[in-house]
Amino acid sequence: MPESFIPCPIRIEKVGKTFDNSLQAESPYILRGVDLVVNTGEFFILLGPSGCGKSTLLNLIAGFINPSEGILRLGEQKIEKHGKERAMVFQNAESSLFPWLSVRENVEFGLRMKGIPHKERQRISDQYIGMVGLTGHEHKFPQELSGGMKQRVQLARVLANDPAILLMDEPFGALDAMTRRSMQKELVRIWQQTVKTIVFVTHDIQEALLLGQRIGIMSLGPNSRITDIYDVPLAYPRDVTKPQFNELYEIIEHHFEEGA
Numbered sequence: 001m002p003e004s005f006i007p008c009p010i011r012i013e014k015v016g017k018t019f020d021n022s023l024q025a026e027s028p029y030i031l032r033g034v035d036l037v038v039n040t041g042e043f044f045i046l047l048g049p050s051g052c053g054k055s056t057l058l059n060l061i062a063g064f065i066n067p068s069e070g071i072l073r074l075g076e077q078k079i080e081k082h083g084k085e086r087a088m089v090f091q092n093a094e095s096s097l098f099p100w101l102s103v104r105e106n107v108e109f110g111l112r113m114k115g116i117p118h119k120e121r122q123r124i125s126d127q128y129i130g131m132v133g134l135t136g137h138e139h140k141f142p143q144e145l146s147g148g149m150k151q152r153v154q155l156a157r158v159l160a161n162d163p164a165i166l167l168m169d170e171p172f173g174a175l176d177a178m179t180r181r182s183m184q185k186e187l188v189r190i191w192q193q194t195v196k197t198i199v200f201v202t203h204d205i206q207e208a209l210l211l212g213q214r215i216g217i218m219s220l221g222p223n224s225r226i227t228d229i230y231d232v233p234l235a236y237p238r239d240v241t242k243p244q245f246n247e248l249y250e251i252i253e254h255h256f257e258e259g260a
C-alpha cells in the first residue's frame with residue numbers, strides 16, 4: 001500500500017454526472033443526487049439495471065472522470081484524479097494484460113515500474129500468483145490461458161500493487177458459471193486475508209448476496225441514484241441454499257419487480 005495513504009472511507013456527496021453539455025435532453029444527467037459512504041475495509045456492492053450508471057459511478061470513485069456536481073472524497077481529501085491507492089479490475093481481462101509478457105511478468109509489471117528489486121518482485125509475484133491459484137503457470141503467455149485464468153492474472157497483478165481500494169466492474173461477468181463461482185469464493189478469501197475496501201459492480205442479485213456486506217441499489221436512469229441499501233448479515237462463505245439467503249434474494253428481486 002502506498003506509505004502515504006491512510007485507509008479511510010469513500011464519501012460520495014450529492015454527486016451528479018452528465019456527459020451531455022448541450023442541455024437539449026430533458027434530463028441529461030446519468031447520475032443525480034448520489035449519496036454514499038463506503039467504510040474502510042468494507043465489501044460494498046453496487047447493484048442496478050444495465051445502463052443505470054454503475055460503471056460511471058465506479059469511474060468517478062477511481063478519479064478517471066470528474067462529477068458534474070457534488071463531491072467525492074477519500075477521507076477528507078477531494079477525489080480529483082486517479083491515485084495508486086485505488087485500483088480498477090475490469091470485466092475484460094484480455095485488454096488489461098500485456099500479450100507479450102508472461103503471467104509472472106504481467107503480475108510484476110507495476111512492481112518493476114516502482115523500481116522494486118528482482119528478488120522482492122519475485123517474492124511478491126509468487127505470493128499473489130499462489131493466492132489466485134496460478135502456481136505452475138508463471139511462464140505462460142495470456143494467449144495460452146483460459147478466460148478465467150486471464151482474469152486471475154489481472155487480479156494478481158492488481159493485488160501485487162497492494163492498493164487499499166479495489167474497484168471491480170463486473171469482473172466475473174464474462175466467465176462461465178463454474179469459474180465465476182470459484183473466483184467469487186477466492187475474492188472473498190482474498191478480501192478477508194488482505195482487508196481491503198472493495199466496491200464491486202454487478203447486475204446479478206445472487207453475486208451481490210454471495211459477496212457483499214452491504215448492497216446499494218441503483219435506480220434506472222436518467223437521474224439514477226442509490227435508492228436503498230441492504231445489509232447482508234450472513235456469515236462467509238455464503239450458501240445459496242440457505243433459507244436466509246433466499247429470503248434476501250426475494251426481497252431484492254421484489255424491489256426490482258416493483259420498479260422501486
Ligand SMILES: Nc1ncnc2c1ncn2[C@@H]1O[C@H](COP(=O)(O)OP(=O)(O)OP(=O)(O)O)[C@@H](O)[C@H]1O
Nearest residue numbers: 019030048049050051052053054055056057203221
Ligand atoms: N463517456 C461517456 N460519454 C457519453 N455517455 C456515456 C459515457 N459513459 C457512459 N455513458 C452513458 O451513461 C449511461 C450509463 O452507463 P454505465 O456504463 O455507467 O452504466 P452501467 O450501469 O454500468 O451499465 P451496464 O450494466 O450495462 O454495464 C449509459 O447511457 C451510457 O451510454
